[in-house]
Amino acid sequence: RKEVEQDPGPFNVPEGATVAFNCTYSNSASQSFFWYRQDCRKEPKLLMSVYSSGNEDGRFTAQLNRASQYISLLIRDSKLSDSATYLCVVNEGQGGKLIFGQGTELSVKP
Amino acid sequence: DAGITQSPRHKVTETGTPVTLRCHQTENHRYMYWYRQDPGHGLRLIHYSYGVKDTDKGEVSDGYSVSRSKTEDFLLTLESATSSQTSVYFCAAQDPGSTDTQYFGPGTRLTVL
Numbered sequence: 137r138k139e140v141e142q143d144p145g146p147f148n149v150p151e152g153a154t155v156a157f158n159c160t161y162s163n164s165a166s167q168s169f170f171w172y173r174q175d176c177r178k179e180p181k182l183l184m185s186v187y188s189s190g191n192e193d194g195r196f197t198a199q200l201n202r203a204s205q206y207i208s209l210l211i212r213d214s215k216l217s218d219s220a221t222y223l224c225v226v227n228e229g230q231g232g233k234l235i236f237g238q239g240t241e242l243s244v245k246p
Numbered sequence: 247d248a249g250i251t252q253s254p255r256h257k258v259t260e261t262g263t264p265v266t267l268r269c270h271q272t273e274n275h276r277y278m279y280w281y282r283q284d285p286g287h288g289l290r291l292i293h294y295s296y297g298v299k300d301t302d303k304g305e306v307s308d309g310y311s312v313s314r315s316k317t318e319d320f321l322l323t324l325e326s327a328t329s330s331q332t333s334v335y336f337c338a339a340q341d342p343g344s345t346d347t348q349y350f351g352p353g354t355r356l357t358v359l
Binding site: 144 | 288289
């Protein structure tokens with residue numbers, strides 16, 4: 137079983153749609169959680185951290201359910217520029233080492 | 247701009263040859279990491295460093311070695327490249343005690359024929 141699992145997609149949605157990505161992690165002792173964004177052939181960049189209380193940044197909302205070991209990312213009013221691969225990332229608390237999911241590809245169409 | 251560069255950006259080499267990839271950072275980050283990214287696997291940690299001359303193995307370290315003689319430089323060496331090491335290699339850097347944010351370099355695309 138992979139330590140961090142995501143639906144690889146691709147998710148093909150029209151502009152303006154709401155899209156949700158899900159992620160599960162296997163280590164219940166994991167301490168911090170993130171969503172990174174990766175554009176084609178580019179480096180990953182931090183999109184947002186994920187907190188137990190849930191957090192929102194503009195059109196993006198991230199949620200964490202520790203009991204179910206589940207992380208989600210909701211994108212509202214999708215833009216063409218949101219097209220990218222979204223990586224679910226977990227820090228298991230071992231000196232900052234991050235565990236990456238394989239990513240979920242999003243394609244937003246006009 | 248996280249101040250992380252990688253060189254070379256692209257390299258084609260032959261099986262059995264040694265290859266060294268360089269990561270250079272200008273922000274004095276103490277922690278540095280090397281990852282490889284392959285389809286269906288996401289990013290996997292090869293080696294990491296918590297400071298000068300302080301390195302350790304990651305998840306997929308076989309066939310790779312690293313060195314860190316200066317804070318700003320982290321070198322990844324493939325002693326004898328194999329076709330299975332064809333991949334995109336990313337370097338990352340982080341400060342201890344931060345919010346665990348890792349900043350990535352632009353990547354090196356390595357092809358081993």
